[in-house]
Amino acid sequence: MRESELLALIELRSQDLPAPVIVGPGDDAAVLLFGAAQVLVTVDQLVEGRHYEQASATLDQIARKAMARGVSDIAAMGGRPACAFVAASLRAGFTEADELFERMSFWANTWSCPLAGGDIAVVDGPTVLSVTVIGSPHPGRGAVLRRTARPGDRLMVTGRLGGSLESGRHLAFEPRLAESAWLCDELGDRLSAMIDLSDGLGLDTSRIAKASGVRIEIDAAALPLHDEAHGDWRAAISAGEDYELCFTVAGEPPADTAPNGTSMTTIGRVLEGEGCFVRTDDGETIDVADLGWDHNAK
Amino acid sequence: MRESELLALIELRSQDLPAPVIVGPGDDAAVLLFGAAQVLVTVDQLVEGRHYEQASATLDQIARKAMARGVSDIAAMGGRPACAFVAASLRAGFTEADELFERMSFWANTWSCPLAGGDIAVVDGPTVLSVTVIGSPHPGRGAVLRRTARPGDRLMVTGRLGGSLESGRHLAFEPRLAESAWLCDELGDRLSAMIDLSDGLGLDTSRIAKASGVRIEIDAAALPLHDEAHGDWRAAISAGEDYELCFTVAGEPPADTAPNGTSMTTIGRVLEGEGCFVRTDDGETIDVADLGWDHNAK
Numbered sequence: 001m002r003e004s005e006l007l008a009l010i011e012l013r014s015q016d017l018p019a020p021v022i023v024g025p026g027d028d029a030a031v032l033l034f035g036a037a038q039v040l041v042t043v044d045q046l047v048e049g050r051h052y053e054q055a056s057a058t059l060d061q062i063a064r065k066a067m068a069r070g071v072s073d074i075a076a077m078g079g080r081p082a083c084a085f086v087a088a089s090l091r092a093g094f095t096e097a098d099e100l101f102e103r104m105s106f107w108a109n110t111w112s113c114p115l116a117g118g119d120i121a122v123v124d125g126p127t128v129l130s131v132t133v134i135g136s137p138h139p140g141r142g143a144v145l146r147r148t149a150r151p152g153d154r155l156m157v158t159g160r161l162g163g164s165l166e167s168g169r170h171l172a173f174e175p176r177l178a179e180s181a182w183l184c185d186e187l188g189d190r191l192s193a194m195i196d197l198s199d200g201l202g203l204d205t206s207r208i209a210k211a212s213g214v215r216i217e218i219d220a221a222a223l224p225l226h227d228e229a230h231g232d233w234r235a236a237i238s239a240g241e242d243y244e245l246c247f248t249v250a251g252e253p254p255a256d257t258a259p260n261g262t263s264m265t266t267i268g269r270v271l272e273g274e275g276c277f278v279r280t281d282d283g284e285t286i287d288v289a290d291l292g293w294d295h296n297a298k
Numbered sequence: 299m300r301e302s303e304l305l306a307l308i309e310l311r312s313q314d315l316p317a318p319v320i321v322g323p324g325d326d327a328a329v330l331l332f333g334a335a336q337v338l339v340t341v342d343q344l345v346e347g348r349h350y351e352q353a354s355a356t357l358d359q360i361a362r363k364a365m366a367r368g369v370s371d372i373a374a375m376g377g378r379p380a381c382a383f384v385a386a387s388l389r390a391g392f393t394e395a396d397e398l399f400e401r402m403s404f405w406a407n408t409w410s411c412p413l414a415g416g417d418i419a420v421v422d423g424p425t426v427l428s429v430t431v432i433g434s435p436h437p438g439r440g441a442v443l444r445r446t447a448r449p450g451d452r453l454m455v456t457g458r459l460g461g462s463l464e465s466g467r468h469l470a471f472e473p474r475l476a477e478s479a480w481l482c483d484e485l486g487d488r489l490s491a492m493i494d495l496s497d498g499l500g501l502d503t504s505r506i507a508k509a510s511g512v513r514i515e516i517d518a519a520a521l522p523l524h525d526e527a528h529g530d531w532r533a534a535i536s537a538g539e540d541y542e543l544c545f546t547v548a549g550e551p552p553a554d555t556a557p558n559g560t561s562m563t564t565i566g567r568v569l570e571g572e573g574c575f576v577r578t579d580d581g582e583t584i585d586v587a588d589l590g591w592d593h594n595a596k
Contacts, residue, residue, distance in 0.1 A: 006388075006395050006418040020380050020434075021414045030414045032381065034434065035335030043383040043430055047419045082318050083330065085341040086308070087428035089387065097304050116319045116328045120304040121345045125423010130385035132341055132430045136318075136332065 023145060026211065028076035028196060029135065031143045038143060040135040042073040048091065048126035052171065059096055061171040062129075063103030069198070070133035071111045072175040072243045076196035078144035078184045079135040080177060081113035087130040089123045104129075111175060138184035141191060144247075149193035149212035153248040155268035158258075161201060161244060162236030163228025170241035179245060179258045186254045194247040202237040202288035205246055205268075206276040215273030218288070220280045224265045237278065238291050321443060324509065326374035326494060327433070329441045336441060338433040340371040346389065346424035350469065357394055359469040360427075361401030367496070368431030369409045369473040370541045374494035376442035376482045377433040378475060379411035385428040387421045402427075409473060436482035439489060442545075447491035447510035451546040453566035456556075459499060459542060460534030461526025468539035477543060477556045484552045492545040500535040500586035502544055503566075504574040513571030516586070518578045522563045535576065536589050 011025040022038065023031035029042035046066040048054050057065075067084060074081045086104060090097055097120070108115050113133060137143040158179050164170045176196070183191050193212060195204050201218070209216040220233045229236045248270055257263050268279075276288045309323040320336065321329035327340035344364040346352050355363075365382065372379045384402060388395055395418070406413050411431060435441040456477050462468045474494070481489050491510060493502050499516070507514040518531045527534045546568055555561050566577075574586045 006386075006399075007416070017381070017412045017414060018410075021412065025413075025415045030381070030383070032414070032432065034337050034380075035333050037333030037335050039332050039337060039432075041383060041415065041430070041432065043385045043415060043417050043428075045385045045387065045417050045419050045428075047387070047421060049422075050419065082332075083315070083328070085328070085339060085430065087341045087343050087385070087430075088304075089343065089345070089423075089426045089428075090304075091423075101304075101308060112316075114315045114319065114322075115308060116315060116322045116330070117339065117341060118305070118308045118323065119341050119343050119428070120308075121343050121348065121426065123345060123424050123426060124347075125387075125389075126421050128387045128419065128421065128426060130341075130343075130387075130417070130428035132339070132383065132385075134330065134337075134339065 027146050028073040038137050040074055040077050040079045040137060040143065041132065042070050043130065043132045044069045044073065046129040057171055059099050060103045063100055064107045065171050066129040066131050067104055067107040067111065067113065068173060068175050070131045071113055071177065072196045074133055074135035075175050075177045075180040076194050076245060078138045078141050078180050078194060080181065081111055081133055081135045083116040083134050084108050084113050085116060085132040086118040088118065088120045089128040090120065091127045092122050092124050094127060111177065138181065141184035141188055144191055144194040146193055146195050146208050147211035149208050149214050149248040149270050150250060151214055151270055151272045153192050153250050153270040154253060154266050155216055155218065155270060156247055156249055156253065156264055156266050157224065158245045158262050158264060160224045160226045161229065161242050162239055163226045164239060164241040167228040173243040175243065176245045178260050179262050182258045183247065183254060187249060190250045192248045192250050194245055197242040197244045197246050198240060200238050200240045201246065202276065202291055206288060208248065209274065209276045213274065215271040216268060216276045217271060218268040218278045220278050222265065222267045224263060234291055237288060325444050326371040336435050338372055338375050338377045338435060338441065339430065340368050341428065341430045342367045342371065344427040355469055357397050358401045361398055362405045363469050364427040364429050365402055365405040365409065366471060366473050368429045369411055369475065370494045372431055372433035373474045373478040374492050374543060376436045376439050376478050376492060378479065379409055379431055379433045381414040381432050382406050382411050383414060383430040384416040386416065386418045387426040388418065389425045390420050390422050392425060409475065436479065439482035439486055442489055442492040444491055444493050444506050445509035447506050447512050447546040447568050448548060449512055449568055449570045451490050451548050451568040452551060452564050453514055453516065453568060454545055454547055454551060454562055454564050456543045456560050456562060458522040458524045459527065459540050460537055461524045462537060462539040465526040471541040473541065474543045476558050477560050480556045481545065481552060485547060488548045490546045490548050492543055495540040495542045495544050496538060498536050498538045499544065500574065500589055504586060506546065507572065507574045511572065513569040514566060514574045515569060516566040516576045518576050520563065520565045522561060532589055535586060
């Protein structure tokens with residue numbers, strides 16, 4: 001059974017959960033209600049040999065990526081992180097636990113997400129860092145979900161796409177916290193849906209389309225690509241680990257660039273219907289599912 | 299480096315954390331503040347070959363223990379669980395993921411702690427289930443910490459101790475949620491400190507003593523032992539995985555038994571000073587650290 005199918009097992013059993021669960025599995029984070037406060041919770045695993053190679057990644061890069069993935073999930077909800085918990089299964093013989101935790105603590109603090117607890121075990125297998133990040137939604141906008149895109153909205157993306165693994169950017173990306181907060185400030189409820197691009201634009205946009213019950217079309221010519229993508233939009237749509245924000249906007253778009261300089265690009269539109277498609281330069285319409293991506297990617 | 303030393307690395311870097319962290323590492327759960335609401339968070343790992351043996355434990359037992367440990371941590375804070383998140387690293391070739399998650403969901407729901415999210419990876423190593431449990435403190439008493447025992451308090455324990463591993467009880471224990479809620483209801487602030495017994499009475503009581511800056515004496519003759527402990531209080535003090543509540547009470551004790559029949563036994567006292575000691579039948583006083591326990595236990 002593939003991991004994506006396994007994850008579906010969690011979603012299957014977590015529909016219509018009782019209070020305090022407002023949003024369960026199937027978004028970038030769960031939304032819980034305590035008193036009058038909404039709380040975001042996301043859990044991610046960073047697996048040696050899968051999300052990084054011990055031989056080529058530095059401890060600082062491993063620590064950074066372990067924390068950044070969860071922080072990026074909070075950004076994708078329009079939230080800000082509050083604190084994090086790390087459950088570490090360390091490969092037997094791994095001697096740099098102290099430095100690893102020092103660097104995780106450093107990056108956690110960098111993103112205002114201090115380590116507030118954890119658990120450590122030593123295992124005869126790959127190192128796995130399971131990171132739980134707790135956060136708060138934007139105080140004005142509230143949590144931005146995947147399921148609320150509407151026909152007529154535009155599809156947008158922060159920054160540029162493609163070549164993350166080849167360039168090593170997946171080990172050094174900056175979670176889009178500032179951009180997320182700015183979009184919530186500027187657009188309020190017009191920021192209708194959002195996701196972070198961990199598994200590639202095609203798969204992740206399909207998730208917005210499916211959750212919202214809409215059709216989404218992406219314009220190939222509009223995609224802002226990194227140089228490392230060599231103009232290959234097909235590869236860029238299928239490649240994962242961009243960790244940019246993909247979002248839908250009702251009405252006028254925000255400014256072309258956020259105050260910190262990150263670009264905001266319209267790349268498509270939301271329509272009535274279902275599915276996710278790419279319109280090519282020559283007017284062809286391709287189902288993104290036919291472009292191929294790694295279904296084993298989470 | 300031992301796991302207990304590794305855990306100290308987390309605590310070392312998590313002193314005086316900023317809001318919303320009220321209590322960070324070093325208690326059974328962290329205490330966070332969102333709006334006016336306090337939220338409890340605990341993370342625990344269940345490791346194949348360490349906390350259970352694949353060959354001898356059923357899937358139902360594994361699932362139950364994975365959930366019960368975190369729920370017990372919430373009980374030890376005087377809280378009630380709200381929901382849980384599971385990050386599972388499954389041994390490659392493990393074919394029963396569906397049933398495992400079904401049983402985890404069952405036990406989570408049994409303790410009013412539904413699965414609200416998770417992450418799954420397949421690894422070339424032992425299965426590790428990292429469970430994050432979110433909860434709320436008792437609405438009247440608030441979170442019951444380890445650090446608030448006072449000289450003059452009595453030391454008490456729920457149920458009976460010893461022989462948990464030998465008897466298989468560690469795979470079938472009932473988290474003391476009802477007892478915890480009843481103690482908070484009955485005693486309020488007189489319930490001065492609490493911990494759940496995961497690593498053995500000696501080590502866990504030492505944690506209360508250290509956190510509270512007090513000396514604790516345990517009366518060997520007063521210890522309520524399970525039959526499987528064969529009257530060996532030394533073994534029972536060192537043995538882990540009882541998952542009973544150990545707590546301190548100012549003034550009069552609660553009733554001898556909770557409404558559900560669980561016994562409440564006074565086993566010692568809190569004094570000025572430091573350290574944790576056992577008074578034997580013949581009046582000898584032994585430092586529990588000299589009784590020996592598995593320092594590799596978490």
